[in-house]
Amino acid sequence: MVAYLLFALTLGGIYGLLALSLNLIWGGAGMVNLGLAGFFAVGAYASAIVTGAGAPVPVGLAAALLAGVAAGLVVTFSTLRLRDDYLAIVTLGFAEVVRLVALNERWLTNGSDGISGVPAPFKAALGIAGFNLFYLALVSGIVLVVWALLRRLDGSPFGRALKAIREDQELAGFAGKPVLRFKLQAFAVSAAVAGLAGALYGHYQTYISPDHFQPLITIYIFLAVSAGGVGRPSGALIGAYGVVFFLEATRFVAEVVPALQPVQVAALREMLVGAALILVFYLRPQGVLPERIPPAPRMS
Amino acid sequence: MSVLLQAILNGVMTGTLIAVPAIGFTAIFAVLRYPSFAIAAYVTVGGFAGWFANSLWGAGVLPALAIAFLVAGAAGVATEEGALRRLRPAGALTVAIATIAANLILENVTRFLFGNDLRGYDLPLRPDLRFADLRIGPQQIENVLLAILVMAAVFAFLRFTRYGKAMRAVADNIDLARLKGIDPQRVAVTTLFLGAGLAGVGGVLLAVDTSIDPLAGARILLTVFAAAVLGGLGSIPGAVVGAFAVGIAEELSLLAVPATYRSAIGFAAILLMLTFRPRGILGERAS
Numbered sequence: 001m002v003a004y005l006l007f008a009l010t011l012g013g014i015y016g017l018l019a020l021s022l023n024l025i026w027g028g029a030g031m032v033n034l035g036l037a038g039f040f041a042v043g044a045y046a047s048a049i050v051t052g053a054g055a056p057v058p059v060g061l062a063a064a065l066l067a068g069v070a071a072g073l074v075v076t077f078s079t080l081r082l083r084d085d086y087l088a089i090v091t092l093g094f095a096e097v098v099r100l101v102a103l104n105e106r107w108l109t110n111g112s113d114g115i116s117g118v119p120a121p122f123k124a125a126l127g128i129a130g131f132n133l134f135y136l137a138l139v140s141g142i143v144l145v146v147w148a149l150l151r152r153l154d155g156s157p158f159g160r161a162l163k164a165i166r167e168d169q170e171l172a173g174f175a176g177k178p179v180l181r182f183k184l185q186a187f188a189v190s191a192a193v194a195g196l197a198g199a200l201y202g203h204y205q206t207y208i209s210p211d212h213f214q215p216l217i218t219i220y221i222f223l224a225v226s227a228g229g230v231g232r233p234s235g236a237l238i239g240a241y242g243v244v245f246f247l248e249a250t251r252f253v254a255e256v257v258p259a260l261q262p263v264q265v266a267a268l269r270e271m272l273v274g275a276a277l278i279l280v281f282y283l284r285p286q287g288v289l290p291e292r293i294p295p296a297p298r299m300s
Numbered sequence: 301m302s303v304l305l306q307a308i309l310n311g312v313m314t315g316t317l318i319a320v321p322a323i324g325f326t327a328i329f330a331v332l333r334y335p336s337f338a339i340a341a342y343v344t345v346g347g348f349a350g351w352f353a354n355s356l357w358g359a360g361v362l363p364a365l366a367i368a369f370l371v372a373g374a375a376g377v378a379t380e381e382g383a384l385r386r387l388r389p390a391g392a393l394t395v396a397i398a399t400i401a402a403n404l405i406l407e408n409v410t411r412f413l414f415g416n417d418l419r420g421y422d423l424p425l426r427p428d429l430r431f432a433d434l435r436i437g438p439q440q441i442e443n444v445l446l447a448i449l450v451m452a453a454v455f456a457f458l459r460f461t462r463y464g465k466a467m468r469a470v471a472d473n474i475d476l477a478r479l480k481g482i483d484p485q486r487v488a489v490t491t492l493f494l495g496a497g498l499a500g501v502g503g504v505l506l507a508v509d510t511s512i513d514p515l516a517g518a519r520i521l522l523t524v525f526a527a528a529v530l531g532g533l534g535s536i537p538g539a540v541v542g543a544f545a546v547g548i549a550e551e552l553s554l555l556a557v558p559a560t561y562r563s564a565i566g567f568a569a570i571l572l573m574l575t576f577r578p579r580g581i582l583g584e585r586a587s
Contacts, residue, residue, distance in 0.1 A: 034397075085335045088393070100564050101564075219400060263415050274401040274408070278383050278402065278405075281397075
């Protein structure tokens with residue numbers, strides 16, 4: 001039971017990083033990333049490959065950050081000037097292409113067999129129970145640092161300029177804000193955070209394969225951010241832990257509705273996720289922790 | 301040389317199949333101004349509706365197409381009216397995200413009902429026809445003809461009927477259309493029925509060509525998007541031109557890259573098009 005709780009909390013932290021990543025661009029600049037699972041995968045593979053070649057884990061994490069940035073530049077390069085729907089379509093396609101590459105480039109990713117033996121830091125020294133505890137602390141610590149940094153960013157001139165871009169891109173441009181550069185930077189940072197989440201996931205599971213990075217993860221994170229509160233890092237985090245709890249709770253569907261095939265239970269659970277996202281949009285689009293919009297300063 | 305010709309021939313056939321759901325996607329975009337990711341689920345729902353009619357009642361391809369159009373169209377209208385319509389004030393991006401959720405729900409309804417197995421239509425097998433070095437299946441020819449027939453019907457509908465004209469008017473300028481007494485809500489419902497129905501027709505054409513399973517629509521989604529973006533989002537003739545372009549590009553590049561990268565070609569086409577001519581071949585402005 002304790003092991004299970006530790007697992008859920010660690011996964012919550014990893015989803016929390018993804019939610020922070022999405023919140024930065026969606027809540028910040030009004031851009032969406034429908035290929036979050038792809039960036040997650042890019043980070044996981046980057047770190048697994050680099051550490052597999054003998055580099056220490058911190059270097060792997062750095063590689064994941066860089067790979068995330070590079071992937072972010074690829075998808076934003078051609079869409080930044082266009083309406084946001086184009087970014088949505090391109091990011092969705094990007095995740096699919098990442099999955100195809102992971103499946104087919106066996107020399108790099110070992111195809112559908114996946115990469116096993118991704119190094120788990122200090123696992124030998126700590127034992128399994130100790131490692132689980134240590135890793136939860138590590139992930140939670142990183143989440144805390146990223147959250148603090150993003151919160152700071154949120155209130156900084158850069159963060160405020162992003163929100164101005166979200167509200168009215170042209171107006172922000174007229175006000176002299178370098179709109180394209182800010183959007184590019186925000187997306188790159190966001191992609192890096194998603195890559196970092198992937199690396200942490202890989203070193204935790206010690207095994208990654210294309211099956212681990214289903215598009216469904218992207219929907220989980222959208223659910224987390226919209227339920228928690230778009231535009232507020234704390235909300236995104238709460239949403240992520242909430243989503244892990246919700247997903248684990250839906251496991252009991254099988255017991256509530258008897259006489260179902262396993263595939264039907266799986267289908268029901270996914271339906272619940274979709275329904276939950278639409279319900280959140282209906283009932284509480286501002287989320288549990290709504291964005292705080294400070295009043296404009298008085299004219300004196 | 302004949303390898304090349306065969307690839308182009310295959311590309312034209314892929315293109316005609318992709319064109320039908322691509323018209324559906326781009327029509328919904330033109331009128332409702334959001335990209336509907338649920339188009340994948342409409343393809344799947346249509347494919348299964350046709351399969352159900354075929355295996356239960358022995359329906360041929362033509363009745364299966366009609367049933368798929370009606371069932372997928374109804375699913376589209378139900379989704380729009382039941383879930384998406386009230387989100388429109390929140391903006392196109394919110395609706396687009398909600399269509400992903402709707403897609404997930406619909407896809408899993410088919411999974412719940414029919415399981416994950418691949419299902420094939422029960423149709424008589426016929427040997428491939430040969431022209432010199434080129435091979436082509438009679439069923440493929442029939443599919444292409446059916447797709448062309450469906451497209452002709454769509455163009456006639458848009459050109460000559462009141463509803464078709466109203467759709468084009470709303471797509472062009474919603475405020476002017478309203479001034480002329482067109483009810484945008486009714487036009488939206490018509491468009492959803494037509495768009496989702498066409499996706500369903502595409503589902504049957506695909507399923508007859510290969511097979512149907514809950515992820516069938518998701519697998520062609522990127523190719524459908526590529527067709528619509530290449531042709532210009534919101535342009536119906538563009539979607540047709542884009543579909544042929546993507547179909548031929550896919551088949552030609554399969555001569556050089558492994559077949560598993562098929563949908564990556566669509567992605568590459570989208571990136572190239574958006575970099576150099578974002579409004580597409582026949583589209584309007586994109587920024």
